[in-house]
Amino acid sequence: MVELEDDVQMVSSELDRTFIFEDEGHTLGSLLTYVLESFPETNFCAYSVRHPSENKIYFRLKVKEGNIVEEVFKRGIQELNKVLNHVKKTFNKAITNYEGTK
Amino acid sequence: MSKMDNPIIMNKYSIERTLGNEIKPYNYEEFVKNFKVNIISCSETDMEFDLIGIDVALANSLRRVILSEVPSMAIEKVHIYQNTSYVLDEILAHRLGLIPLKADPRQFKMKEDENSEPNEHDSLVYEMKIKCTKKDLDALAHKQFISFPVYSKHIKWLPVGNQKDMFTENDVGINGDDILIAKLRPGQEIELKMFAVKGIPKDHAKFQSVCTSWYRMMPNIKLLDEIKGNDALLLQSCFPKGVIGLKSVKGVLVAFVENCRKDNSSRNVFRYKQFDDKILLSKIQDHFIFTIESIGAMKPNIIFLEAINIIIRKVNGALESALNQTEI
Numbered sequence: 553m554v555e556l557e558d559d560v561q562m563v564s565s566e567l568d569r570t571f572i573f574e575d576e577g578h579t580l581g582s583l584l585t586y587v588l589e590s591f592p593e594t595n596f597c598a599y600s601v602r603h604p605s606e607n608k609i610y611f612r613l614k615v616k617e618g619n620i621v622e623e624v625f626k627r628g629i630q631e632l633n634k635v636l637n638h639v640k641k642t643f644n645k646a647i648t649n650y651e652g653t654k
Numbered sequence: 655m656s657k658m659d660n661p662i663i664m665n666k667y668s669i670e671r672t673l674g675n676e677i678k679p680y681n682y683e684e685f686v687k688n689f690k691v692n693i694i695s696c697s698e699t700d701m702e703f704d705l706i707g708i709d710v711a712l713a714n715s716l717r718r719v720i721l722s723e724v725p726s727m728a729i730e731k732v733h734i735y736q737n738t739s740y741v742l743d744e745i746l747a748h749r750l751g752l753i754p755l756k757a758d759p760r761q762f763k764m765k766e767d768e769n770s771e772p773n774e775h776d777s778l779v780y781e782m783k784i785k786c787t788k789k790d791l792d793a794l795a796h797k798q799f800i801s802f803p804v805y806s807k808h809i810k811w812l813p814v815g816n817q818k819d820m821f822t823e824n825d826v827g828i829n830g831d832d833i834l835i836a837k838l839r840p841g842q843e844i845e846l847k848m849f850a851v852k853g854i855p856k857d858h859a860k861f862q863s864v865c866t867s868w869y870r871m872m873p874n875i876k877l878l879d880e881i882k883g884n885d886a887l888l889l890q891s892c893f894p895k896g897v898i899g900l901k902s903v904k905g906v907l908v909a910f911v912e913n914c915r916k917d918n919s920s921r922n923v924f925r926y927k928q929f930d931d932k933i934l935l936s937k938i939q940d941h942f943i944f945t946i947e948s949i950g951a952m953k954p955n956i957i958f959l960e961a962i963n964i965i966i967r968k969v970n971g972a973l974e975s976a977l978n979q980t981e982i
Contacts, residue, residue: 571976579718580968586711590679622977629973633966634682635712640962642691646703647955650693 662937701954726863736845757826774815778850786838807831872941
């Protein structure tokens with residue numbers, strides 16, 4: 553099998569990193585890109601599934617000068633947690649209301 | 655409502671995305687302000703609800719997780735002691751695996767070692783002993799059926815450890831008692847023991863806790879011009895029942911949009927020339943009509959909450975994994 557890692561930039565820097573998430577797919581990738589690409593600090597953000605039989609995603613995040621890529625990533629995760637908890641809370645409230653009116 | 659408020663327009667032959675209405679970037683305050691959940695209906699097995707003000711990325715992730723990552727219980731191993739029926743051992747085992755169980759997966763743990771002895775926290779054991787005899791044939795009302803059907807109601811639950819105090823047959827038994835498993839001729843018998851474990855549908859479809867789950871975008875229909883008389887009747891027939899209503903204005907029938915939600919976006923209306931430029935069909939891009947059809951082990955609203963919990967766990971797992979990655 554051809555080494556797929558070859559074209560991944562091996563130089564790690566504070567501004568540009570490619571994370572690899574094993575056992576993940578579009579479910580996680582699209583969520584992360586959705587939140588992270590909206591940040592003003594982000595220069596570039598995308599993910600790819602290199603090959604359908606490879607069960608991992610390559611997630612690249614590039615940030616603007618003066619930021620640290622890990623910090624921006626961490627903030628993205630915090631934002632996602634906030635969103636998901638809000639969805640959960642709102643849904644629970646809607647269910648309670650619905651069951652109350654039934 | 656103008657074209658600008660309807661970013662996804664359904665034309666005769668194409669779907670058009672109008673410029674200036676691309677999906678808005680994420681913003682938490684905006685999201686909290688706009689996000690709404692409306693429950694349309696919710697029963698033990700079916701649920702329809704609206705997610706308004708949500709991005710496709712989130713709606714689709716939820717759907718994907720519900721379909722392939724919410725765990726449930728299913729029969730995984732079968733010990734066959736006797737099978738003289740026409741159904742082959744492996745096919746019989748596969749059929750048994752697909753039988754839905756009532757057990758709530760939240761009360762069980764994932765089995766850590768596949769080959770370990772089943773215990774009360776990770777397994778459920780069932781048994782089936784059945785033999786077709788002449789007497790059984792006589793008992794059948796319809797004598798022309800010469801095979802003795804084996805149904806899921808013939809499966810018995812065997813409590814492991816202290817499961818007897820925790821559950822009843824009603825909690826963990828088979829969901830549905832008329833699932834046909836095999837048919838026996840006189841003298842044939844089946845005797846087997848089944849072991850159910852918790853698993854995720856990514857590994858095997860038998861672990862799915864939903865029949866299916868999907869979303870669609872809210873359709874929006876706008877009449878740009880008054881449509882009267884026979885044309886109004888024709889227009890009404892282009893849509894499912896209840897989408898277009900008719901009212902009588904000075905003795906003339908006039909069509910109006912009654913309920914967009916019922917539309918299935920067939921675009922039948924474009925078959926008729928007289929409606930060109932008189933009607934605007936579009937989709938509301940942040941209004942998702944979400945449907946969950948549960949198999950019965952968990953209520954659909956519980957399945958949705960489980961899915962959210964799984965995504966939260968996934969996201970936090972990703973952070974941990976990202977911080978541990980030193981290379982690249």
